[in-house]
Amino acid sequence: MNWWIVAGIVVLIVILLTKGIPVNFVKGSGQVVMKVTVGVLFLFFFNLFGASFGLHIPINVFTAIIVGMLGIPGIACLTAISVFVI
Template identity: 40%
Template sequence: MDTGMEVIIFLAYAAGLLIIFLLARFFAFSGRFLLKIVINSFCGGIVLIVINLIGTGFGIHLPVNICTGFGIGTLGVPGIVLLYLISG
């Protein structure tokens, strides 16, 4: 085997290990972040249901779906206000 080819193979292995390391770090960080988003979205869905139960007497209705739960889960109370303003 040619020495130039061995260097290329070594660099390819090093690049592959670097990519695997970076992906592992990314997913370790984003795993916690995704868990937080999922929990907040679940809580946002519960808040939407409560708002719809209380708000029916006042004519307030916000749809309960994945997008609205995610919006409230990420933005919190401003997300509720934003969804209400967007829904009209």
């Protein structure tokens, strides 16, 4: 590992210790992580129940973000893309 990576990490730690962690950043990133997690769960259950109808949407970061942010309409859009385009 190069010395500048270690120096950058040390500087970042010192800045965070003196200034504190920005609350809005932590709050916003926590909400995004929660939505992506819910998206993964929606996709999992969709694939579980959709297998009987021959439907499958791959679970990856892109599809999890779409479903996490859009919810049920996101699953509907991905299903339409899967059925009609792919």
